[in-house]
Amino acid sequence: MKKTAALLFALMSCHGLSQAQEVPTLRVGWTIPGEEAKYLMAKRPELFPQLGKKYQIQWTQFQGTSPMVQAMRAGVLECSTMAPMSLANGAIESGLEAYIVAQHVHSDDKHFSVYWAVKEDSPIKTAADLKGKVIGTNAYGAGVYFDMLLWLRQNGIDPDKDVKIVETGFPPAADAVRSGRIDAGPMAQPFALLNEKKGGLRKLFSLSEVASPSVQIFEACSKSYSDANPEVVRAYVQDLKTAMSMLSKDPALAVEVTAQITRAPKDLLAQYLFTDKDFARVPDMQPDLESIQGTYDRYHKAGFLKEALNVQDFYRADLREAKP
Numbered sequence: 001m002k003k004t005a006a007l008l009f010a011l012m013s014c015h016g017l018s019q020a021q022e023v024p025t026l027r028v029g030w031t032i033p034g035e036e037a038k039y040l041m042a043k044r045p046e047l048f049p050q051l052g053k054k055y056q057i058q059w060t061q062f063q064g065t066s067p068m069v070q071a072m073r074a075g076v077l078e079c080s081t082m083a084p085m086s087l088a089n090g091a092i093e094s095g096l097e098a099y100i101v102a103q104h105v106h107s108d109d110k111h112f113s114v115y116w117a118v119k120e121d122s123p124i125k126t127a128a129d130l131k132g133k134v135i136g137t138n139a140y141g142a143g144v145y146f147d148m149l150l151w152l153r154q155n156g157i158d159p160d161k162d163v164k165i166v167e168t169g170f171p172p173a174a175d176a177v178r179s180g181r182i183d184a185g186p187m188a189q190p191f192a193l194l195n196e197k198k199g200g201l202r203k204l205f206s207l208s209e210v211a212s213p214s215v216q217i218f219e220a221c222s223k224s225y226s227d228a229n230p231e232v233v234r235a236y237v238q239d240l241k242t243a244m245s246m247l248s249k250d251p252a253l254a255v256e257v258t259a260q261i262t263r264a265p266k267d268l269l270a271q272y273l274f275t276d277k278d279f280a281r282v283p284d285m286q287p288d289l290e291s292i293q294g295t296y297d298r299y300h301k302a303g304f305l306k307e308a309l310n311v312q313d314f315y316r317a318d319l320r321e322a323k324p
Contacts, residue, residue, distance in 0.1 A: 023052070023054070030081060034216065050235045078221055099223055099315060100315055102237055105280065107208055112192070113206040116184045148207070149304075150210050174194075189279075193271060234322065251273060
């Protein structure tokens with residue numbers, strides 16, 4: 001009798017283990033900043049009934065979108081954060097096939113946009129005054145970098161001949177301007193807010209002058225995985241949308257989980273996160289395909305992209321639809 005009970009218990013345990021193993025795992029890449037929906041899902045999984053039942057997530061942090069594109073191409077991620085340029089380069093240069101499934105943040109003239117600052121007393125007042133000067137950028141090849149080049153060109157400055165461009169990153173840019181190592185440097189939150197409070201700098205131009213609205217980052221999932229497992233991707237997208245809706249209604253929750261992820265002080269995050277001092281967001285995370293197409297058209301015309309791209313090739317609408 002005892003042996004029978006033990007055998008039954010073992011079979012039940014194996015059955016439970018088998019069921020757990022049958023829950024598909026979605027390998028997802030993430031980075032900082034601007035992915036609050038993912039931060040909430042990672043730190044408050046109990047808020048999402050589908051997570052753990054219809055699918056589970058293996059989270060992996062990266063330092064930017066380009067490494068995630070490489071990981072997607074190598075087949076070690078199913079979904080990750082991308083910028084318009086990183087997806088475009090991945091598609092053109094390595095044949096990456098992915099669907100844009102949700103939009104994280106965008107910039108427009110009513111919200112924060114990355115801008116370049118100069119010293120308060122600098123003689124640089126216009127684009128023409130930048131000739132012969134040193135300009136900082138966050139990273140060569142990033143979307144911010146290419147939009148900066150477009151702004152310079154639109155204002156009569158040849159980026160190759162008229163200025164010197166150096167890579168500074170966002171955090172050290174303000175100190176590089178103050179010390180005179182560069183004449184203008186890029187500002188992104190929360191560094192922009194910190195340096196505005198510190199004083200001594202002023203805004204010269206922002207990327208919203210190039211295009212508004214402009215999509216900064218979105219979520220993309222492997223085409224082959226999505227086509228083979230549409231229900232898993234749909235469940236993930238629905239949870240992302242739920243997370244963004246929660247955060248939009250409760251910015252304090254956004255501050256809480258972002259502080260946990262970034263270890264930034266809550267009082268600092270509360271001063272800009274989910275306000276007009278921050279990037280813009282849409283509660284349902286609907287990708288602005290028109291804006292992304294505009295970016296691709298501008299980059300191709302400028303010679304940044306070797307091929308013209310159609311954003312519709314990277315979109316499958318039914319992946320965003322909830323299924324009963």
